[in-house]
Amino acid sequence: MYKLGIDVGGTNTDAVLINEDLEIVAEVKRPTSGDIYEGIVASIETILNESKIDPDKIRQAMLGTTQCTNAIVERKHLAKVGVLRIGAPATLGVPPMIDWPFDITQCVAAEKIVGGGFEYDGKELASLDENAVREFFLSIKGKVESIAISSVFSTIRNEHEIRAAEICREVMGEDIHISVSSEIGSMGLIERENAAILNAALFHVAESFTEGFARSLAEMGITNAEVYLSQNDGTLMTMEHARRYPILTIACGPTNSIRGASYLSKLKNALVIDVGGTTTDLGVIQNGFPRESSIAVTIGGVRTNFRMPDVVTIGLGGGSIVREKPDGSVTVGPDSVGYQITEKALIFGGDTLTATDIAVRLGMFELGDRKKVEHINLEFAEKVMSVIKAMTEDAIDAMKVSGADVDVILVGGGSVILPESFEGTSSVLKPEYFGTANAIGSAISKVSGTYEKLIDYDSIPRDTALENAKAEAIELAVGAGAVRETVEIIDVEDVPLAYYAGNTNRVRIKAAGDLN
Numbered sequence: 001m002y003k004l005g006i007d008v009g010g011t012n013t014d015a016v017l018i019n020e021d022l023e024i025v026a027e028v029k030r031p032t033s034g035d036i037y038e039g040i041v042a043s044i045e046t047i048l049n050e051s052k053i054d055p056d057k058i059r060q061a062m063l064g065t066t067q068c069t070n071a072i073v074e075r076k077h078l079a080k081v082g083v084l085r086i087g088a089p090a091t092l093g094v095p096p097m098i099d100w101p102f103d104i105t106q107c108v109a110a111e112k113i114v115g116g117g118f119e120y121d122g123k124e125l126a127s128l129d130e131n132a133v134r135e136f137f138l139s140i141k142g143k144v145e146s147i148a149i150s151s152v153f154s155t156i157r158n159e160h161e162i163r164a165a166e167i168c169r170e171v172m173g174e175d176i177h178i179s180v181s182s183e184i185g186s187m188g189l190i191e192r193e194n195a196a197i198l199n200a201a202l203f204h205v206a207e208s209f210t211e212g213f214a215r216s217l218a219e220m221g222i223t224n225a226e227v228y229l230s231q232n233d234g235t236l237m238t239m240e241h242a243r244r245y246p247i248l249t250i251a252c253g254p255t256n257s258i259r260g261a262s263y264l265s266k267l268k269n270a271l272v273i274d275v276g277g278t279t280t281d282l283g284v285i286q287n288g289f290p291r292e293s294s295i296a297v298t299i300g301g302v303r304t305n306f307r308m309p310d311v312v313t314i315g316l317g318g319g320s321i322v323r324e325k326p327d328g329s330v331t332v333g334p335d336s337v338g339y340q341i342t343e344k345a346l347i348f349g350g351d352t353l354t355a356t357d358i359a360v361r362l363g364m365f366e367l368g369d370r371k372k373v374e375h376i377n378l379e380f381a382e383k384v385m386s387v388i389k390a391m392t393e394d395a396i397d398a399m400k401v402s403g404a405d406v407d408v409i410l411v412g413g414g415s416v417i418l419p420e421s422f423e424g425t426s427s428v429l430k431p432e433y434f435g436t437a438n439a440i441g442s443a444i445s446k447v448s449g450t451y452e453k454l455i456d457y458d459s460i461p462r463d464t465a466l467e468n469a470k471a472e473a474i475e476l477a478v479g480a481g482a483v484r485e486t487v488e489i490i491d492v493e494d495v496p497l498a499y500y501a502g503n504t505n506r507v508r509i510k511a512a513g514d515l516n
Contacts, residue, residue: 002017004222007436008064008067009277014436015030015040016028027047030043055221062229062442063228064438075103077204081109083147084147084164087152088116089115100301104301110143114133125153146200151182154192155453155454158182161180179197186305192306202247209229229241231252254274259441272411273409273412273418275317278320280316282312282396283310283311289512318355318416319345333355358388359417362378389419406424415434450473454506469507482512490512
């Protein structure tokens with residue numbers, strides 16, 4: 001049995017083939033095409049030719065893609081959404097999308113705030129106004145393609161959201177796509193509502209990349225494989241789950257690289273630097289999984305609070321354009337030649353000086369025609385490299401939570417432009433297969449389940465509450481496709497909330513296991 005892992009980046013589409021012992025059989029890196037599926041098909045075709053593996057023996061195929069991120073940032077291919085908030089009269093003062101950029105609000109065709117919701121302690125704020133809910137859905141039937149439902153403190157009690165979803169299906173049909181905020185975001189009505197709206201808007205994009213990936217596999221004769229999508233916590237989800245929660249694929253690229261770096265280096269705790277053609281992502285691996293962000297994350301100008309990896313991105317990559325200013329100072333990026341590096345970089349006969357040209361000039365590695373960069377002054381090249389090193393060290397400092405030195409793992413095809421040592425690090429490792437760590441991370445990922453809720457320890461003892469939460473997390477992982485016997489608890493958060501009544505704590509448990 002073999003696993004096929006594919007990661008589609010802005011510059012390259014990477015693919016790896018891994019056997020049942022999790023050994024890497026073959027790897028390929030191909031430029032990402034305008035139509036990403038052409039790049040996927042080309043990568044699969046190349047890896048099958050190189051490995052000589054029978055396509056029927058590939059039983060699992062995993063894809064990491066930037067499609068959802070691109071759709072939000074570019075405001076393209078977003079579905080028309082109807083937004084229902086349950087929270088009148090308490091939330092009327094702050095309407096939905098109040099701080100959104102105007103251009104992305106165009107994806108919302110109608111919005112309504114109705115009576116209902118709960119207090120922080122689970123007491124009913126007001127009864128759900130079912131008549132208003134039904135009237136709203138009747139008024140937008142046939143005018144929208146997807147629905148987003150949010151409610152006050154629905155992470156404590158979500159009965160009103162669930163009932164509103166039932167009414168929606170009664171009115172608009174069973175096939176309507178519904179995003180329920182309590183299934184997506186965390187505490188904080190506005191940010192959670194924002195995440196639910198974006199998730200609903202990504203409905204068509206999710207259909208496109210799931211169906212397209214399945215079609216690409218079928219074209220290459222891979223018909224016996226179970227298909228999975230990478231999500232942004234470093235684990236996998238089924239095609240059905242991806243269609244329901246496409247927003248969870250956002251930032252899966254960096255998490256795949258972090259997981260792949262951990263696997264290749266055998267390090268469970270380290271700082272990972274993933275250098276691509278245009279940008280460099282820095283993340284932290286904790287106990288084998290990416291560290292999650294603890295603050296609201298902005299996506300395309302919209303604040304959200306669903307889980308996201310804690311990643312710092314800088315405009316530095318293998319294709320970053322190098323310039324010398326009139327005063328003699330040097331800049332590297334943030335603009336890049338991207339996937340056109342094989343046409344525009346000096347070492348390939350182009351006319352644009354890139355970070356890769358500088359690294360070749362300094363003899364850091366061999367690529368292209370070295371003679372085409374021999375005219376570059378060595379002192380200038382060293383000056384550029386000092387800028388690259390300083391940019392990276394500043395980003396490393398931004399990711400550290402203490403002054404202690406950290407282990408660093410370099411991955412990504414563009415990491416060849418980085419030096420072998422940095423201030424503030426105890427070791428710098430560049431493992432074998434570093435160039436396709438993102439695809440490897442996709443292929444070896446596990447399946448997870450996360451349970452999160454506010455619990456009053458005066459009502460239920462702490463030990464009992466935590467055991468119940470762990471059991472719920474395990475069931476969620478199994479429901480997502482994990483083998484029960486392999487599921488283990490990988491993260492436990494138990495945070496007291498002083499501003500809540502009683503002995504209220506935010507409990508968050510994450511479990512993960514191997515694929516079926």
